[in-house]
Amino acid sequence: MPNATRALPPCTDTTWPRLILGSTSTYRRELLSRLRLPFDTGSPDVDERALPGETPLAMAVRLAEMKARAVAEQMADDVVVIGSDQVADLAGTPLGKPGDHARATAQLRAMRGQVVQFHTAVCVIRPHTHFCQTRVNTVAVRFKALSDTEVETYLKLEQPYDCAGSAKCEGLGISLLSSIESDDPTSLIGLPLILTSQLLSEAGLNPLAWLATQEI
Template sequence: MRQNPLLLASSSPYRKVLLERLGLPFSCASPDIDETPVHGETGEALATRLAETKARALTERFPGHWIIGSDQVACLPDGSILNKPGNHTQARYQLRQSSGHRVLFLTGLALLDTDSGKLEHHCEPYTVHFRQLTDAEIEAYLRREQPYDCAGSFKMEGLGITLFEALEGRDPNSLVGLPLIALNDMLRRWGRNPLLENRPDAPRV
């Protein structure tokens, strides 16, 4: 039985490392999309729309593929959205906003079959409880990790863990950028089971 090749619609090294954990062969390509929020758009709607848009942006270039799109936004308790800071000044401002608060991270996920147009999407919530941070701690953290391409201005897989009091959610991988539990569920529904496909006695296709 022919397997549709998987494509990760991302240039993120963090998402690439996460997807490698499933043990399935895949390739990567970077989609060129506008990530500007629509006026009045909720964090969940934005994360889901961006994940789907990333997947669809590569449809013509990669026929016959299953494309995985993912994107993440962070929401403060008042509903305001924290995007990728892009620079030190904005990252410092974001961490000051998050200090002492509970921040909701929403990671959108989309799986698209470019041949049939079949699409499945999901939004994975994960809550981060930031401890009260001093300006000196914020400055030291940013100088060491420079997380300017990360929503919320931290790297979960690095020293970002030192900024938190607690983490709350189903899948900590979503905080890095790709909800693997939800993706595994999608793939199994579509007929690909990473456990069975990777077993030593699995037939080659």
């Protein structure tokens, strides 16, 4: 069940759905808070392993939808649920969260000197109106030709074991990269806010419209 972070304040002129982020990620929670919408969080508890023959892009889409549906199914009231997943794509091979130092080392060694596509899928569901849409933002990241010492130093200092691709671009991980090609600076961190804002508006929860009803 969701862990309440803030209650949606009542509006006198309209009824707004309750917003739920279907993720326990601190990165996605921080990103979503930038939209200034109150929200709850819920743990989707889904199996994040790739299916046989599944492409990284298809994997990101499937998991984002599974996460959103898993949380939405727990709710009886009018809710808008956000599910998101990011999969790093190294020449067609999916790279998820390493989980430990050994796997992170293997990932970074494999990615050095390579261009990696980071697919971040966002699914927004509002069961009461049968709204369900999923979109993907892809970021192309070129890694430097890193030495083993650079890889080891970085991992010991930042320990990015909960990040797809074993690097935090918002931190020291930026020093591992030669370039980033993206039309949404928030996508690589884990939740593309441009797509998220669009989907929320289409679901009936426009951030600026909601804020206009509040005392600013």
